[in-house]
Amino acid sequence: MGRLLTALSVLLVLHMASSYRLVCHMTNWAQYRPSSAKFTADDIDPFLCTHVIYALATINSFNQISPNEWNDEQQYIQLNHLKNVNPALKTLLSVGGSDNGLSPFIAMVANPEGRQAFIRSAISYLRTHNFDGLNLAWEYPGHNGSPQTDKERFTLLVTELSKAFEDDAKENRKTQLLLSANVASLRPTIDRAYEVNKIADPLDFLNVMTYDYHGHWEAATGHNSPLYRSSVDSGSHIHHNINSSISHWLALGAPAEKLLLGFATYGRTYRLTSGATGLGAPAKGPADAGPYTRTAGFWAYYEICDYTSSATAGWIPEQEVPYATYGSSWVGYDDMRSYSSKVEWMTGNNLGGAHVWTLDMDDFGGYFCAAGTYPLVNHLRMSMGFGPKPTTTPAPTTTRDPVADFCRGRPNGLYENVADKTTYFQCFQGNTYLHSCQPGLIYIDSCKCCDWP
Known part of the structure; x- marks a missing residue:
């Protein structure tokens, strides 16, 4: 499937790598994918990422954290057991989703009593299940049925959570729980959803969701996660790229070291409607759903591997990302080469590291891409300058070698x-x-x- 990059493109000194975060999300619905695509916490390499975020729990009508799946609590045990293998690994529980199309955060943040009930629940739930922190996944304050006042209420929630986590650590003589949030990448959403200069301090890190910039909801092909704008972009689309998103967060006062760049392990698909096959080609709707993810509009990286074996692959130089076409199907995705470009950009902008959505859409078992297990995330890890895993041993020393x-x-x-x-x-x-x-x-x-x- 074209060039297979398996090496560092950016050489980073050790002290830079040690301060980096490589935060990887896993999803509790990936267990329902068929055959070799089924994913559970047992499939995680404990030395691959610095943090693993378990998605997704919800908030019940009593403003308390509640599991979503029948076996979530068993999955928690399996995930947190990995810390016995790698004591440096940190785990967080992500809370969010929707209930009848509305975020459960909306009702919870509406008054101080609701927020305090949630905070008490969060501390108890995280400590009980051996998590190291909480990840807020609200898409987004001030959107999708959330009133504009939720912008300030989100600030209150984050500030109150941080203070409560600090008090809990002091009172119980435990390591303070981490607090992170998944945050928007499009400028109008950022402006409406967040008081950036007020939420950046209480949050330990912000996972900027620098993907889903384009998709089958548009009438022309566009890349899921481009590094820069393209010559076919116009209007608001000139800001649908990583460079523009992160620049906006920085301009609003977010510290670079708290921003994590999002790396997608999936691509967005289109159905072409003319003979054109490049960026900006006319399209209508998605290509066929993938055989494992079974959701219209996107394919996991392991599905893309199979597709690109017979497709025509292309590269978008101005955005530093790949795409591929076969028949009327078009997919814009990420590979090792585009990951390397993004790591170089991330390093040049002194960001705090990377977050991956998701572990379960990489070729985690090595069954599909003929490039070993977790080919994308392993490449990302090496590109960020992390050293070999403990299972890797130096070349043997002999007097003749x-x-x-x-x-x-x-x-x-x-x-x-x-x-x-x-x-x-x-x-x-x-x-x-x-x-x-x-x-x-x-x-x-x-x-x-x-x-x-």
Whole structure:
């Protein structure tokens, strides 16, 4: 499926990587996907991400956190058991969704008593189920039946939660619970939903949802998560891109180190209506639903892998993202190359890290893309400068083997192995790690990637 990037494109020093967050979402509805696409907490690699967010719990009529699925509490146990394997892993519970089309936050934030009931419930529920924090998933204050006054009420909720978490930690001599929120990417929504300069301080980090910029609801093809605007964008669409969204958050006073850039593991699909196949081609509605996600309008990355094996793949240079077409189907998605471009942009803007939506739409089991388990998120992890996982061991040291000394004195990064082009070296803290390309590919140092000879 075209170029398979499996290497670092951005070389980051260790202290930068250690301050980064790689926050990964999992969804409790992915357990209902068929066959190899079924996903539960048992499928998570405990060393892949720094934080895992479990989506999604709700809020009941008593303003208390309530599970959504019959087996959520069993899933909590499985997820938090991963911290026995990786004690550095943090887990958060995401709360949100809708009830009859309305967010459960609307009724809860309407008065101080409702907010206090929710806060007490949150602390108790998170402590009982061994979570490290809470993630607010309200789409969005001041929208979809939420009155404009909810902009200020959201600020009150965030401020009161943060204070209560601080008090709980002091009173019970426990580590303070984390507080994060999934927040909008489109400028009009941001302006209507948030008092940015007031919510940024009490939140530990903000997951900016830098995806769903375009989709089958539009009459022409557009990319799900472009880095920059394109030449076909006009009107408000000139701001439907990562660069514009993050710039707006920063301009409104959000600290760069608290903003996490969203990385999608899915693409948005269209049904083409003419012979045109590029960006901005006429379209009407979505392509057929994927065989595993079974939802019109988007395909998981593992479904895209199968599609691109016979499709015509393309690259949008001005937006630094790929797309593919086959027949009348069109999909704009992310791959390892676009992830690398976004990490470079993210690093250049000193953001606090990345968040992934979602683990369960990457090829988590390695069944579909012939690129190992979690090919996208593993590539993201390496591109952000995180070191090898504990299961990876340095090359063996022998008096006759110069490989073990290869990285001595070299900067962290990737290097070619001149003795075997099907492998490459990763240098990290002076240690040498040997990696192999996928069968048939060789390492090319000019792009820091494995590609066809």
